[in-house]
Amino acid sequence: MGLVNSNTPGYLTVDTSGYMFGGMNTSTLAERLKIAMEAGDISQTSLAEKAGIAQPTIWKIVTGKTQSSAKIVEISTVLGVRPEWLAKGIGPMRDGDSDNGNAITTYDKEAIPGLFIVNLWDDNGETKDVVAVPDTIKSPNCRAYKLRYDSGYPEAPDGAIIVVDTLETPGHNDFVYAKVKDQASVYKFTTGGENGFLISSEPRVPLIPVGDDAKIIGVVVYLSRSFKR
Missing domain, CATH: 1.10.260.40 (lambda repressor-like DNA-binding domains)
Incomplete structure (x- = not known):
């Protein structure tokens, strides 16, 4: 997607x-x-x-x-x-x-x-807040998150709002929202190995295998960067 x-x-x-x-x-x-x-x-x-x-x-x-x-x-x-x-x-x-x-x-x-209204989630689960996004990404499997850390990718800075589809299958170079050792951030995905790998924005960081220590929450289907007037 x-x-x-x-x-x-x-x-x-x-x-x-x-x-x-x-x-x-x-x-x-x-x-x-x-x-x-x-x-x-x-x-x-x-x-x-x-x-x-x-x-x-x-x-x-x-x-x-x-x-x-x-x-x-x-x-x-x-x-x-x-x-x-x-x-x-x-x-x-x-x-x-x-x-x-x-x-x-x-x-x-x-x-x-x-418009499509998506519930905002945080580390504790679903909140009462919502985010309005274009209805072109409409899916019952969508969740919205506000990034708490800078991913290192210019498209996904600290404070950005993302919407992920939790059942979408990631493809090569797709942005995904994943939790690595209890910290969630945006990564790029690449195929290979048993479940694929996460690519950090820092080129010196080796590929992170998706598994017990790195779980994908969902594929990023909408990303809103910081707005400056």
Whole structure:
């Protein structure tokens, strides 16, 4: 399975108070997009350019000509807002914000166009937090993790968010999330031996055989690097 790269969604790295927009109408996608653009002081043209989409697409959303978009993740990344909020008004605009009483508290995870909601895991198992990613990687076997250590690979620095498929079979040179002697990190995989080998980012480190001391948690199917505005 191919790896999807992107910048980390801004809501994972930006903490801006939501009081400035308290009481404003956020019932439609158009209204939420206008609020986010005003908060980020960004024009339709600039947003379209940074999100890599056509400016008329932004215009259609802003004017209410369309009520959904397959580019919600890209747009929300540029604006530094939570894609769930932008798409459906779910929760606060950004992590750490108050929802100002406007949040949708229950929702169907399958009903957000263009997004797939993945539960975030840590060393103790599944948490109550979620991550929104493009639905092109949709799989019931997916888990999201936030890297606690720099893997050494530029694609997977400390703090990056990754999504892994726990049942995907790794191929040569695939990124995998693996635990080696109780420390989890991102490695590259190569075939050979009994179960294959992990390749460290440090070329002086020998190949690590997959086995009792090195277990693969899953194949990385989505990776979000640190987002800098």
